[in-house]
Amino acid sequence: MKKFLLSLGFSLITLIPSAQAQSAPNNNFVDLLWEARTYTPTGYRGKALPSSQSEVKVVALAQIANLAPENLIYTWQKDGYNLPANSGTGKNSLIYRAGNTGSNAITVEVKTPTGETRLKQTLNLSLVSPKALIYPTEPLLGPNYALAIPDTWHLPENTFSLIAEPYFFSLANLASGQVAFSWLINNQLATPSSEDGRTVILQNRSGKEGVAPVNLRIKNKAISNQEAARDLQIEFGNDGFSFWPKLLPVALAQEVGGVNVLEPGVIGATGSTPIANLPDYLKALFKQAVGLLGLFAIITIVWKGVQYTINPLPGVKTDAKDRLWEILKGIILALAAYLILQQINPNLVNLNFILPK
Amino acid sequence: MSTVKKILTIIIILVALSAGLIGFWLYQNREIAPTPAPNLPTIDEFFPVDTGENNSSAEESLAPGFGESLVNQSFGQGLNRLLDTPISDFQLNQGSTTSKIYYLDKATGHLYEKDLLNNAATRLSNYTAPGLTEAKFFLGATSTIDFWAIKPETGGQVLLSSTGNIISPNLIALASSPDQKKVFLLEKVGDGAIGSVLDWQKPENKKVIFRAGVSEWLVSWPTNSSILLNTKPAANYAGLIYNLDPNTGKLTRLIGGSFGLTGHLSPDGTKLVYSHNNGAGLNLSLLNLNTNEITLLGIQTLAEKCVWTNDSKLIYCAVPTKLSPLPLPDAYYRGEIAWQDNFWQINTDTGESYLIFETSTVFGLQNNLDASRLSLNPAENRLIFQNRPDATLWSLSWEQ
Numbered sequence: 001m002k003k004f005l006l007s008l009g010f011s012l013i014t015l016i017p018s019a020q021a022q023s024a025p026n027n028n029f030v031d032l033l034w035e036a037r038t039y040t041p042t043g044y045r046g047k048a049l050p051s052s053q054s055e056v057k058v059v060a061l062a063q064i065a066n067l068a069p070e071n072l073i074y075t076w077q078k079d080g081y082n083l084p085a086n087s088g089t090g091k092n093s094l095i096y097r098a099g100n101t102g103s104n105a106i107t108v109e110v111k112t113p114t115g116e117t118r119l120k121q122t123l124n125l126s127l128v129s130p131k132a133l134i135y136p137t138e139p140l141l142g143p144n145y146a147l148a149i150p151d152t153w154h155l156p157e158n159t160f161s162l163i164a165e166p167y168f169f170s171l172a173n174l175a176s177g178q179v180a181f182s183w184l185i186n187n188q189l190a191t192p193s194s195e196d197g198r199t200v201i202l203q204n205r206s207g208k209e210g211v212a213p214v215n216l217r218i219k220n221k222a223i224s225n226q227e228a229a230r231d232l233q234i235e236f237g238n239d240g241f242s243f244w245p246k247l248l249p250v251a252l253a254q255e256v257g258g259v260n261v262l263e264p265g266v267i268g269a270t271g272s273t274p275i276a277n278l279p280d281y282l283k284a285l286f287k288q289a290v291g292l293l294g295l296f297a298i299i300t301i302v303w304k305g306v307q308y309t310i311n312p313l314p315g316v317k318t319d320a321k322d323r324l325w326e327i328l329k330g331i332i333l334a335l336a337a338y339l340i341l342q343q344i345n346p347n348l349v350n351l352n353f354i355l356p357k
Numbered sequence: 358m359s360t361v362k363k364i365l366t367i368i369i370i371l372v373a374l375s376a377g378l379i380g381f382w383l384y385q386n387r388e389i390a391p392t393p394a395p396n397l398p399t400i401d402e403f404f405p406v407d408t409g410e411n412n413s414s415a416e417e418s419l420a421p422g423f424g425e426s427l428v429n430q431s432f433g434q435g436l437n438r439l440l441d442t443p444i445s446d447f448q449l450n451q452g453s454t455t456s457k458i459y460y461l462d463k464a465t466g467h468l469y470e471k472d473l474l475n476n477a478a479t480r481l482s483n484y485t486a487p488g489l490t491e492a493k494f495f496l497g498a499t500s501t502i503d504f505w506a507i508k509p510e511t512g513g514q515v516l517l518s519s520t521g522n523i524i525s526p527n528l529i530a531l532a533s534s535p536d537q538k539k540v541f542l543l544e545k546v547g548d549g550a551i552g553s554v555l556d557w558q559k560p561e562n563k564k565v566i567f568r569a570g571v572s573e574w575l576v577s578w579p580t581n582s583s584i585l586l587n588t589k590p591a592a593n594y595a596g597l598i599y600n601l602d603p604n605t606g607k608l609t610r611l612i613g614g615s616f617g618l619t620g621h622l623s624p625d626g627t628k629l630v631y632s633h634n635n636g637a638g639l640n641l642s643l644l645n646l647n648t649n650e651i652t653l654l655g656i657q658t659l660a661e662k663c664v665w666t667n668d669s670k671l672i673y674c675a676v677p678t679k680l681s682p683l684p685l686p687d688a689y690y691r692g693e694i695a696w697q698d699n700f701w702q703i704n705t706d707t708g709e710s711y712l713i714f715e716t717s718t719v720f721g722l723q724n725n726l727d728a729s730r731l732s733l734n735p736a737e738n739r740l741i742f743q744n745r746p747d748a749t750l751w752s753l754s755w756e757q
Contacts, residue, residue: 045575046690059549
């Protein structure tokens with residue numbers, strides 16, 4: 001077992017008390033608790049965040065002079081404006097609808113009936129954009145929320161289910177079916193396997209290699225600003241390591257019995273985008289080639305350097321020296337060309353193989 | 358050629374070689390910016406920060422059920438994978454000297470007893486409930502192990518007994534007392550929450566001790582006199598942690614105002630280790646509840662990835678080797694990133710930190726080791742934990 005003693009001289013430094021607790025255990029306090037009525041998956045440990053026009057509930061949790069919360073007087077403000085209808089004795093909560101963008105400042109003043117003790121607290125709540133994430137899901141295990149599918153993902157089995165999660169969409173609109181889910185595979189509508197449209201099943205029946213561009217769109221039909229998208233490349237059929245990037249055929253999905261069967265190599269089919277990943281492929285290929293050339297240059301420098309140092313024959317020495325200079329000049333030339341081109345126009349060195357439409 | 362020239366030539370070659378290798382490495386990894394972790398000038402070499410654009414960690418992780426069929430696979434240096442199938446939850450048999458562990462199989466919901474040191478596992482329950490997400494274990498009426506488990510449903514969670522009876526149809530969170538005789542249930546009522554304490558044996562006798570107008574809470578029951586209530590954390594919003602006395606229902610605010618706040622109270626109830634987001638990543642801090650002093654521990658991880666020793670002196674933490682600039686802990690909870698953890702021991706009295714296990718030294722570890730639900734054995738020389746991406750069960754032991 002590897003064991004490093006790092007403490008002495010290291011972490012001892014960090015144990016200097018940095019501050020008093022921002023809010024030490026305190027008997028008299030007022031805190032503003034809040035929750036946005038937006039969606040997060042069941043069991044999500046994080047907070048549901050407010051998005052455009054979502055409903056937010058704010059609760060004043062007050063402990064003052066051992067008085068029951070219903071006997072305290074609450075005065076609420078939103079963005080500096082008094083809310084008399086929401087204020088009064090025992091009125092310890094406020095429900096409001098957020099705006100389209102920006103943030104809201106909520107202030108509460110809590111006082112005892114005699115007015116002897118008054119405490120004030122302010123909360124600033126910024127709105128976030130809703131978020132669409134996709135997870136793998138299995139009938140017995142359910143969704144794996146620890147593993148949101150990244151931009152490029154390899155289908156681990158020939159048949160696999162995906163579920164869309166609409167983070168921070170309004171709960172009420174989700175419940176009433178006003179949030180629409182649409183899945184596109186290679187620009188064609190895919191067939192969901194659940195009534196709410198959140199789940200799709202992908203299947204690679206032929207076992208051939210391919211790639212399927214998958215685009216998820218989620219839109220709240222009741223609130224125009226609540227929409228989110230997620231775009232993926234799902235590779236299937238190839239699970240072996242390849243040094244050089246592969247140019248995989250793009251797949252179309254054909255619905256067979258509620259399952260989206262991925263058929264690779266349908267270049268030219270109606271509605272398809274042949275070789276949609278060609279720009280990415282060329283970029284990856286170029287990156288790999290430049291890396292290899294760099295490695296080759298290093299090996300040559302070392303080899304010729306050793307020859308120059310060790311070999312006693314003058315001809316070999318001269319040849320090695322010349323070759324070293326040539327490599328150095330080559331590197332300087334390449335760097336200078338890159339810098340000059342970048343100075344003229346950064347797009348000249350920004351590899352983009354996508355042709356303008 | 359003179360000796361000086363030879364030496365100079367060799368130095369130039371070595372410099373060129375080093376520069377070339379570094380250049381090649383930087384080129385190949387240019388999306389990963391090795392920015393030093395902020396506020397950690399002392400041990401930041403262990404906590405480089407990546408850009409979050411490289412999702413290779415998430416890509417490499419396997420979905421549950423797709424690992425090789427291996428059980429008790431040793432990776433050397435005290436690291437063992439105990440199970441290769443996903444589990445819902447587990448508990449060490451703390452009173453036993455026989456290294457027993459109880460766990461729920463996620464695909465079936467069946468309870469198993471397993472010896473840590475061999476492959477033998479005995480099934481103890483028959484009721485099938487796939488997809489359970491969390492469980493609490495206790496001694497049943499016949500002094501045999503029993504459990505309650507959480508099952509996710511559309512729009513909420515249901516608490517089930519081991520025989521499938523519904524204990525609570527609207528569960529928010531569940532915590533077991535340290536002596537495992539009582540349980541704290543937080544249930545959704547209307548648009549708020551009610552917290553009750555009850556005996557495992559008499560679930561109908563609920564004693565309501567907490568009411569709140571909001572329902573987003575994380576709960577734990579670390580000491581007999583403390584139930585910890587933590588508002589759910591978010592990177593850009595301040596959180597709060599309260600202490601709820603299970604006997605009186607008295608609520609005390611322990612700390613508030615920090616973003617992304619989650620806490621973990623020591624067994625003696627005097628120290629709170631908590632994680633918070635200072636805008637540049639997660640930081641682990643210690644609040645001494647006797648003196649109200651806060652100490653930065655110089656570790657970047659979540660408080661829930663730490664476990665206290667019984668004497669409340671040490672914590673063992675799973676610490677990510679790289680943090681993401683994505684909002685934390687939100688992005689981690691959403692599974693947008695998966696971490697590769699090293700394991701640290703931190704003495705909360707002296708500040709001494711030991712790296713007890715470095716994952717990068719393990720050969721053959723193909724996927725991420727992202728520890729969750731850490732638990733210490735009674736001898737405090739073995740950590741049992743779940744690997745979050747695939748929910749498998751692991752063990753890490755060390756010499757003391």
